[in-house]
Amino acid sequence: MALTIPKILLILLSIAGFWTLWAFPYQNGLLKILSQQSEPGAVIPGPTAAPMKQTYTGIGPVDKQLTVLVSFFYTAIDGNRADVSLSFLYLGGQVLAAWVLITIESLRKGNQGKFILTATTLFGVGVAIVGYACAAPLWFALHLWLSPTVKDPKDYQLIVDVPVKLAIAPISILLGFGLPSLLMCLPAPTTVSFGTKQTWTGIQQGWAIWIGLAQFALTVVALSLDQRASILTEADKRAKTIKYLRRAYAFAIMCSAGSHLAAWSLSLLAYAFPVLFSSTYLPQLQPTRIFVPEVPFGSHKVSTLADGALPFLQWDIVVGVTATLLWGLTLRVAAKHEQTSPFQILAVAAKLGIVAIALGPCAAAAVALWIRDELVFKKQRTS
Structure with a gap:
């Protein structure tokens, strides 16, 4: 290719x-609704008239941005709109899986010294602000342009100089992304107050920073407990990298599969057995409602934040995971040393398509990178 x-x-x-x-969202009125959440007297989205939290850090521009983000995500986690919540769950699992792959690439020896490819915390902040569908395709394109690990990679380019960082990465991602996400989903006011729920939602928006801090702290602890981890031989680096890569890819696949199977199972269950669901949630859980986004053109206006959040999340999924899958396919094909025919590319794409249908698009991207790595390491071992 x-x-x-x-x-x-x-x-x-x-x-x-x-x-x-x-x-x-500017055309359909979503951005206008979000901007109103920073005005005096604003309330949280949905039917509950609880006050909207507008102060988080004491820094005006930061608090205004956090108020917008919290308002948007609150409508996905308050349980009043099943379609928005299920789309959010799907997106979260796919982004979590993709972030594992992005982190792996940032740690590879061949990418060291390339700030754009290794500054994942800064990139993650950008994702939180502008959206995964905007930032991720650009990062993937830059990776294809700048990384020496793309075309005909060698095993010494794919290894990690300090493999323990690779072993720690899934834990850091769980702590920095997963834990705040779980805490912000606690029900209010039965378990936490409305204010606390908003606070946790605001904290979750800094997930890239928390991942970076967790990765740094856990690495320091690991190296202090085993100082030999930073002075390995090349053979040991290679062996440990392969071992930890397999675990990281398996973790990414599980993250993708979890959200993919949960969303599709609930939606298909509502379609096949409508009697199991209330009349309120049944229409919201239909497959077409969850997975088919509104055409992003025309003069349609939304009247509530939830109505605008649904197509936003759906397009974030469609564009973002398509980019992730295309990137994974490209890396898989570009790693082959011989000339690849269009038929071979289609065969690889078809196999990854089956994985995407079964386990999710980002799981398919993880499988593509995993196979690429195994091929490269095997070839170098036998050559």
Whole structure:
């Protein structure tokens, strides 16, 4: 596969992300509704008239941005809109899986010294602000342009100099992303107050920072407990990298599969056995309602934040996971040393498509990278 084609496609996907996550919400009125959440007397989205928290850090611009983000995500976690909540669950699992893959790439020896590819905390902040569908395709395109691990990679480029960082990465991601996400989903006011729920939702928006801090702290602890972990031989680095890569890829696949299977199972269950669901949630859980986004053009206006949040989340999923899967396919094909025919590319794409249907698109991307790594390490071992 000529790398020029996927690079262009990824840039186009980023443009599509900006349109569907910013231009379209401006047209349909979502951004206007979100801006009103920072006005005096605003209440949380939904039927409950609890006050909207508008102060988090004491820094005006930061608090205003957090108020907008909290308002948006609150409607996905308060339980009043099943379609929004299920779309949010699906997106969260896919982003979690993709973040494992992005973290792996940032740790590889071949990518060291390339700030854009290794500054994952800064990139994650950008994702939180502008959306995964906007930022991720750009990062993937830059990775294809800048990384020496893309075309005909060698095993010494794919290893991690300090493999323990790779072993720690899934734990850091769980602590920095997973834990705050669980805490912000605690029900209010039965378990936590409305104010506490909003506070945790605001804290969750800094997930990239918490992942970075957890990774740094756990690495320091691990190296202090085993100082030899930073002075391994090349053979040991290679062996440990392979071992920890397999665990990281398995973790990414589980994250993707968890949200993918949960969303599809609930939706198909509502379609096949409607008697099991209340009349309120049954229409919201239909497969077409969850997985088919509104066309991002036209003069349609939304009247509530939830009505605007649903297509926003759906397009974030469609554009973001498409970019992730395209990136994974490109890396898988580009790693082959011999000339690859269009038929072989289609065969690989078909196999990954089956994995995507069964376990989720980001699981398929993880499988693509996992196979790529195994092929490279095996070839270098036998050559």
